[in-house]
Amino acid sequence: MAKPFASSADLGEKRQLLEVLADGVYALTAEGDPNVGAIEGEDFVVCFEALATPVAARRWLERLRAHTDKPVRYLVLSHYHAVRVLGASAFGADVIVTHEKTRELIAERGEQDWASEYARMPRLFQDPASIPGLTWPTATFSDRFTIDLGGDRGDLVLQHCGRGHTEGDLVAWLPRQGILFAGDLVESQAALYTGDAFHREWSSSTLDRVASFGARTLVGGRGAVARGKEGVEAAIGQTRDFLAVMLREVGAAGSLKEAFERTHRTLEPRYGHWPIFEHCLPFNVSRLWDELHGVERPRIWTAERDREVWDELQS
Numbered sequence: 001m002a003k004p005f006a007s008s009a010d011l012g013e014k015r016q017l018l019e020v021l022a023d024g025v026y027a028l029t030a031e032g033d034p035n036v037g038a039i040e041g042e043d044f045v046v047c048f049e050a051l052a053t054p055v056a057a058r059r060w061l062e063r064l065r066a067h068t069d070k071p072v073r074y075l076v077l078s079h080y081h082a083v084r085v086l087g088a089s090a091f092g093a094d095v096i097v098t099h100e101k102t103r104e105l106i107a108e109r110g111e112q113d114w115a116s117e118y119a120r121m122p123r124l125f126q127d128p129a130s131i132p133g134l135t136w137p138t139a140t141f142s143d144r145f146t147i148d149l150g151g152d153r154g155d156l157v158l159q160h161c162g163r164g165h166t167e168g169d170l171v172a173w174l175p176r177q178g179i180l181f182a183g184d185l186v187e188s189q190a191a192l193y194t195g196d197a198f199h200r201e202w203s204s205s206t207l208d209r210v211a212s213f214g215a216r217t218l219v220g221g222r223g224a225v226a227r228g229k230e231g232v233e234a235a236i237g238q239t240r241d242f243l244a245v246m247l248r249e250v251g252a253a254g255s256l257k258e259a260f261e262r263t264h265r266t267l268e269p270r271y272g273h274w275p276i277f278e279h280c281l282p283f284n285v286s287r288l289w290d291e292l293h294g295v296e297r298p299r300i301w302t303a304e305r306d307r308e309v310w311d312e313l314q315s
Contacts, residue, residue, distance in 0.1 A: 080166060101166075116306050145170075
């Protein structure tokens with residue numbers, strides 16, 4: 001029997017959990033749905049990620065307002081994917097910050113990605129008619145962007161650690177609190193999406209840089225908050241292992257279909273019960289197959305291409 005396309009059959013609501021990680025530092029997790037966060041400055045708030053629609057974002061902001069009524073000055077977007085950025089208009093932020101490559105990716109493939117992700121994960125797009133259009137940053141950077149939080153709150157450091165989940169991922173680091181918002185460069189007890197990834201760089205130098213922060217608390221793109229040295233190392237290690245298995249199994253295959261079967265068979269015992277595993281794996285293997293066969297930059301996903309890959313590999 002053919003499996004339902006991507007996450008199209010995943011229609012049940014996920015339980016959201018708002019956690020206070022430190023004074024004025026918040027994370028909202030949702031059983032494998034995209035995580036978001038917020039950091040209070042002296043007289044403003046920095047929000048991390050925007051969710052898929054303004055309606056979904058406003059629900060998050062309503063929960064945040066139980067803790068702070070400070071205005072949102074900065075909205076930080078870790079990368080360009082639709083489920084992370086299209087809710088941006090709800091925040092009324094003075095500044096929307098991304099890596100410079102994220103802006104280029106929005107211009108190059110933002111419309112196609114929007115259509116692709118809406119078809120793959122319709123439940124996340126609460127009231128899609130509320131989306132006013134593509135989200136465009138108002139500030140970009142190439143290596144590091146520092147936000148002075150004011151008073152005695154220290155700095156929030158936005159850092160590009162190299163290519164990984166996309167060309168333009170950034171992390172948000174609070175050195176005083178030892179808290180890292182890693183975006184989709186790290187997942188904690190959730191499977192990876194690598195359909196726009198640079199697997200070899202991500203699994204090596206990029207994750208090395210993420211680990212070098214020495215975070216004591218890490219909020220990944222999906223899954224539970226990782227706490228303590230061992231918890232953070234486990235989350236980074238899980239991400240690295242997932243990528244290493246993919247590189248080994250796809251690299252040993254003689255065809256795309258074989259690559260998918262080998263990778264699924266090897267990863268499924270450990271990761272198959274985690275969120276979005278079945279959804280993502282065909283797209284992951286297709287991208288890695290391209291990468292290992294000389295396609296340097298990921299091909300653009302469209303709703304039509306999504307269906308073709310799914311039908312070839314997952315049906």
